[in-house]
Amino acid sequence: MVKANSRTADYPIDPLFLERWSPRAFTHAPISERELLTLLEAARWAPSSFNSQPWRFLYARRDTKHWPQFLGLLSDYNQSWAKNAAALVILVSKTTLLPRGADKEVPSYTHSLDAGAAWANLALQATRSGWAAHGMAGFDVPRTARELSVPSDYRVEAAIAIGRPGDKSLLPDALRAREQPSDRLGLSQLAWEGGFQATRAD
Ligand SMILES: Cc1cc2nc3c(=O)[nH]c(=O)nc-3n(C[C@H](O)[C@H](O)[C@H](O)COP(=O)(O)O)c2cc1C
Numbered sequence: 001m002v003k004a005n006s007r008t009a010d011y012p013i014d015p016l017f018l019e020r021w022s023p024r025a026f027t028h029a030p031i032s033e034r035e036l037l038t039l040l041e042a043a044r045w046a047p048s049s050f051n052s053q054p055w056r057f058l059y060a061r062r063d064t065k066h067w068p069q070f071l072g073l074l075s076d077y078n079q080s081w082a083k084n085a086a087a088l089v090i091l092v093s094k095t096t097l098l099p100r101g102a103d104k105e106v107p108s109y110t111h112s113l114d115a116g117a118a119w120a121n122l123a124l125q126a127t128r129s130g131w132a133a134h135g136m137a138g139f140d141v142p143r144t145a146r147e148l149s150v151p152s153d154y155r156v157e158a159a160i161a162i163g164r165p166g167d168k169s170l171l172p173d174a175l176r177a178r179e180q181p182s183d184r185l186g187l188s189q190l191a192w193e194g195g196f197q198a199t200r201a202d
Helices: 033-044 067-072 076-082 111-128 141-147
Strands: 002-004 007-009 055-061 087-094 132-136 154-163
Touching: 033 055, 033 111, 055 067, 055 111, 067 076, 067 087, 076 132, 076 154, 087 111, 111 132, 111 154, 141 154
Parallel strands: none
Antiparallel strands: 002 007, 055 087, 087 154, 132 154
16 A cells, blocks of 8 residues: 555555646746756656657746746636636647658547646646646637637647645645545556456446
């Protein structure tokens, strides 16, 4: 058994997987470009189909020129806490790839999966480096594509807030109540030897 914060793993994994979670309370600490690029560097080393590396990262650091535009893409709810983040990242993935030996791009079956692996690397590196990364689906995707000039053969995947985790007293009441690491479904509800089995998780 492995324990970290309020979480317990049933099998002996690296505690880093339990230590990573998605806080909304951030101190006002800024992030240097070098620190942010260190997190993106971890993402860069994710595995991908055909090593196609479909991930792209558009970013803005707080108190820089692009910040108001990036923050303005988020839902009001996400803006209410992400405004204190140190950086916002929009994760985009390329929907086609060039298979080995081919001379023409084909649709990629795995571009979103690959981008998800990059996001996970980023989030884990953030935790390891004393930052926290919080993924967000609550943002205006069409406006993001338009305003950030994302080409039509790329998919806007997610937004990510990165900040120095702070005390939950920084949050308004409604958010403070939810500010803790969440639990997970049991592995027996998620993994089966052999074929798919319907469980309570469905
Ligand atoms: C792709 C993605 C989208 C998410 N969208 C939002 C969001 O819009 N707003 C929010 O507050 N949290 C969002 N979350 C955070 C999840 O709710 C959180 O990761 C989940 O509850 C598990 O908790 P943990 O990350 O603390 O372990 C998102 C997470 C991911 C990975």
